[in-house]
Amino acid sequence: MYIRRSWDPLYGRIDFSDFEYSLLLLPEIQRLRYVRMCNINSMLVTGASEISRFEHIIGVMHLAKQWAKCQKLPESESRDLVAAAALHDMQTGPFGHSMQYVLEDSLEEEQFLHEDLKHGRRVLFHQQVLAGAAFAGKPFSAARTLGAKWEKVTSIIHGDELYGPLIAGTMDLDNIDNVVRLAFHVGLVDQKEKRLPLDLVNVLSIKDGQLTFPQTAISLVRKWQKIRTNLYKLLLLDWAEFSAKAMLTKAIELAAKHKIIGADSWIKTDLEFLDYIQNQSIGAPQEVKELVLRLRRGELYNPLIMLSSSSTEKYKNISSSDSKTRIEHAILASGKYKTSRILLHFILDKGKTERSVAFSTLESSETITIGKNSNTLLIGIFSQSLLSPSEQREITKSCVNILETEGFRNLKTFNDPMGTAPMSQTSLL
Structure with a gap:
């Protein structure tokens, strides 16, 4: 049989x-x-x-x-x-x-x-x-x-x-x-x-x-x-994971904005999707093609600064493509840097890095809650090209200043989950 x-x-x-x-x-x-x-x-x-x-x-x-x-x-x-x-x-x-x-x-x-x-x-x-x-x-x-x-x-x-x-x-x-x-x-x-x-x-x-x-x-x-x-x-705080998500999200947002994709696009597989948005990105949405090609080659945007904030209530409005672009332009306009493009990406960490679990017990039927839910806003800012140490110090200070002006509270750098930070920015905060 x-x-x-x-x-x-x-x-x-x-x-x-x-x-x-x-x-x-x-x-x-x-x-x-x-x-x-x-x-x-x-x-x-x-x-x-x-x-x-x-x-x-x-x-x-x-x-x-x-x-x-x-x-x-x-x-x-x-x-x-x-x-x-x-x-x-x-x-x-x-x-x-x-x-x-x-x-x-x-x-x-x-x-x-x-x-x-x-x-x-x-x-x-x-x-x-x-x-x-x-x-x-x-x-x-x-x-x-x-x-x-x-x-x-x-x-x-x-x-x-x-x-x-x-x-x-x-x-x-x-x-x-x-x-x-x-x-x-x-x-x-x-x-x-x-x-x-x-x-x-x-x-x-x-x-x-x-x-x-x-x-x-x-x-x-x-x-x-x-x-x-x-x-x-590891999946949320690693800088390379964060950068790749920022790049892919930007490509998807631009593809949606230019009507390259819609609700029906969910049916594609991973590679079909990348092929499609890359091949359809002609003219105005050329940035989509550039982002996809860099992702495929492993040429990730470089981390400028990785932060957490307690301002989770801002996520709904500030995470839109237009809002992120506005802040990106403000950061670039704050000085003269050897990069023409940066990417800002937000992750709402509500019950992601830490999640509480509630259940009842067979013996007493009482409800037990183990652990707590994380509740923070993760912020990653990445540069298209490498900057000198002095430029990096200057632009990361601008990033912090502009985010504070935007109303983000309790900005803190977080540790690299692999144990080795790609750069040290603790002194900025």
């Missing part, structure tokens, strides 16, 4: 039922073999750069199946949960959140909502005709495959239904897998720790819409949380 199976770096051999394998063969899911888990093709955190969403999908499906087995769910409910696990990332665009945030911040009537598959289906996945939603010549077919179960499965993905918290919660199967998976590939966990997701799933339950663990599992939650913090500090 031919057994359909996969070898997973975390869980070893995983066997698939006919139903599970049919989900993996959906064009919506096959597309994810060519979409990275990370938001950028990392130059320095190389272990994370090539992990596909498809690998992650297999892991979340496996956790869902294991949880259903532990809870002795009826087969029909188990299939619904496994289907939700398989499809939860279906509408993830190229480079994940890097494109998602630009699309979701657009002013179009039908905003892009990557986790809302009902919305996607309702607007034909933003294609002109439903047949336009296809991968490698094969039309999307998840809704047809699931039939009457489509509504329930997409509701679970959206966080509704009894099992919604398992797919769309603060510590759901999705998060449990992607944290340990990325950390394992990066080299932050060892062979023993890679089994942590299964250890958590084996003791996890749901009560009144909330995650529930026994008291004995609190140490497991803390361990997962620590791994997550170490991983996200």
